[in-house]
Amino acid sequence: xxxxxxxxxxxxxxxxxxxxxxxxxxxxxxxxxxxxxxxxxxxxxxxxxxxxxxxxxxxxxxxxxxxxxxxxxxxxxxxxxxxxxxxxxxxxxxxxxxxxxxxxxxxxxxxxxxxxxxxxxxxxxxxxxxxxxxxxxxxxxxxxxxxxxxxxxxxxxxxxxxxxxxxxxxxxxxxxxxxxxxxxxxxxxxxxxxxxxxxxxxxxxxxxxxxxxxxxxxxxxxxxxxxxxxxxxxxxxxxxxxxxxxxxxxxxxxxxxxxxxxxxxx
Amino acid sequence: xxxxxxxxxxxxxxxxxxxxxxxxxxxxxxxxxxxxxxxxxxxxxxxxxxxxxxxxxxxxxxxxxxxxxxxxxxxxxxxxxxxxxxxxxxxxxxxxxxxxxxxxxxxxxxxxxxxxxxxxxxxxxxxxxxxxxxxxxxxxxxxxxxxxxxxxxxxxxxxxxxxxxxxxxxxxxxxxxxxxxxxxxxxxxxxxxxxxxxxxxxxxxxxxxxxxxxxxxxxxxxxxxxxxxxxxxxxxxxxxxxxxxxxxxxxxxxxxxxxxxxxxxxxxxx
Numbered sequence: 001x002x003x004x005x006x007x008x009x010x011x012x013x014x015x016x017x018x019x020x021x022x023x024x025x026x027x028x029x030x031x032x033x034x035x036x037x038x039x040x041x042x043x044x045x046x047x048x049x050x051x052x053x054x055x056x057x058x059x060x061x062x063x064x065x066x067x068x069x070x071x072x073x074x075x076x077x078x079x080x081x082x083x084x085x086x087x088x089x090x091x092x093x094x095x096x097x098x099x100x101x102x103x104x105x106x107x108x109x110x111x112x113x114x115x116x117x118x119x120x121x122x123x124x125x126x127x128x129x130x131x132x133x134x135x136x137x138x139x140x141x142x143x144x145x146x147x148x149x150x151x152x153x154x155x156x157x158x159x160x161x162x163x164x165x166x167x168x169x170x171x172x173x174x175x176x177x178x179x180x181x182x183x184x185x186x187x188x189x190x191x192x193x194x195x196x197x198x199x200x201x202x203x204x205x206x207x208x209x210x211x212x213x214x215x216x217x218x219x220x221x222x223x224x225x226x227x228x229x230x231x232x233x234x235x236x237x238x239x240x241x242x243x244x245x246x247x248x249x250x251x252x253x254x255x256x257x258x259x260x261x262x263x264x265x266x
Numbered sequence: 267x268x269x270x271x272x273x274x275x276x277x278x279x280x281x282x283x284x285x286x287x288x289x290x291x292x293x294x295x296x297x298x299x300x301x302x303x304x305x306x307x308x309x310x311x312x313x314x315x316x317x318x319x320x321x322x323x324x325x326x327x328x329x330x331x332x333x334x335x336x337x338x339x340x341x342x343x344x345x346x347x348x349x350x351x352x353x354x355x356x357x358x359x360x361x362x363x364x365x366x367x368x369x370x371x372x373x374x375x376x377x378x379x380x381x382x383x384x385x386x387x388x389x390x391x392x393x394x395x396x397x398x399x400x401x402x403x404x405x406x407x408x409x410x411x412x413x414x415x416x417x418x419x420x421x422x423x424x425x426x427x428x429x430x431x432x433x434x435x436x437x438x439x440x441x442x443x444x445x446x447x448x449x450x451x452x453x454x455x456x457x458x459x460x461x462x463x464x465x466x467x468x469x470x471x472x473x474x475x476x477x478x479x480x481x482x483x484x485x486x487x488x489x490x491x492x493x494x495x496x497x498x499x500x501x502x503x504x505x506x507x508x509x510x511x512x513x514x515x516x517x518x519x520x521x522x523x524x525x526x527x528x529x530x531x532x533x534x535x536x
Binding site: 029030031032033034037038040041042043044045046047048049050051052054058127130131189190 | 308310317332452455460462471
């Protein structure tokens with residue numbers, strides 16, 4: 001019986017987020033196109049500096065960097081950012097009263113995040129591939145690509161949940177997050193192989209860098225450190241997930257004692 | 267209420283906006299240099315100025331090229347958001363019915379209250395970049411190039427006003443509470459060749475570029491990036507294209523807004 005009940009709850013969460021995705025379809029389309037187009041425009045400008053013989057590799061590198069950034073940005077903001085809305089409409093208390101963690105409802109945002117990332121990816125692949133005559137969706141190692149993307153998703157989701165947990169008792173200035181987003185793009189753009197050898201493992205230890213490197217390796221736009229990146233990304237993803245799980249439990253305990261503050265992330 | 271009053275109210279509104287929103291003013295000053303810094307920084311990381319000239323296929327200075335691109339992009343964005351976004355803002359704060367009921371046509375009110383802000387922000391951004399352009403290009407050539415950029419910002423505004431008004435009408439007609447068309451801004455800039463020349467885009471994208479007024483504004487601003495003095499023939503051609511687009515887009519937007527106003531008054535809903 002409890003298993004059946006759990007399944008019904010999972011179904012309800014998935015149904016809620018899929019329905020919202022359809023209801024706010026214009027906003028959804030607006031978001032994917034807007035984000036992808038802004039970053040893409042900057043990258044196109046930067047590619048103008050690349051010599052033609054290196055363009056194929058650079059285009060692939062830039063494309064998959066944007067995809068990686070899209071994972072980070074969307075998973076963290078669509079989860080973390082949605083908490084503000086959820087708090088504002090009084091749903092956190094409603095869920096707690098009914099014995100269902102609001103963070104489990106938040107997990108359904110994966111549906112929205114994945115839809116945004118996949119749609120942006122296909123849109124950008126058509127645009128960039130057409131402009132540079134490169135098949136961007138061709139990969140050298142599918143499993144490495146999936147591993148890189150999966151680890152990126154876990155890391156960014158964990159970050160989103162940690163921020164959402166903090167959001168129940170504090171606020172994060174929007175400007176700061178925008179600057180952080182710019183920093184992440186900058187970090188992901190730097191090719192690991194271009195750094196001095198001693199610095200490479202240290203650079204890989206920065207969150208998101210190792211899984212993004214795996215994605216670039218899979219696309220043929222990076223070199224070396226495959227196992228190191230895999231190990232670092234795995235350990236980081238695990239650590240971030242543990243922190244996120246602890247943070248959500250801590251947040252629930254805190255809410256039960258103090259109530260929710262109607263101030264959130266954003 | 268004449269056009270002079272609308273212009274005056276636009277100037278006063280903007281001066282007080284900047285006075286009371288100093289962080290917005292500072293952000294307006296910083297943003298163009300952030301944009302320029304990001305793109306030149308990434309360019310320096312991935313390649314060289316020589317490769318840039320080869321790819322663009324023109325003898326240009328990358329710095330002046332991106333200053334001109336950034337300026338044209340910023341002013342185009344300003345028009346699209348300034349006119350289109352103001353309609354949404356009026357609806358949010360409940361002043362849209364007053365705008366519709368005022369003695370002037372809605373399009374006239376929207377445009378003439380906005381023009382002072384546009385000219386002011388364009389002048390501030392040009393003044394911000396002026397020392398950089400003068401330092402790179404020298405006093406006489408630099409001044410000439412700044413003149414071309416000022417011309418692009420001014421003439422380029424005219425068709426964009428009509429284009430943005432069409433944008434605003436569509437925003438109103440779909441009755442959404444947020445600016446669900448904000449994705450069009452980067453897309454329009456992308457197809458207009460902001461940062462990446464439109465002639466290097468795929469053929470289908472070039473067709474879209476050709477019908478966008480911002481393409482010609484950006485092209486005109488970029489004439490300034492060519493090494494040496496700007497070519498007069500090219501400048502004249504681009505101004506001609508912008509004048510033709512002004513006639514086209516402004517008459518189209520006039521018709522669309524008039525129909526929208528009539529419908530709003532008949533149905534009593536906006």
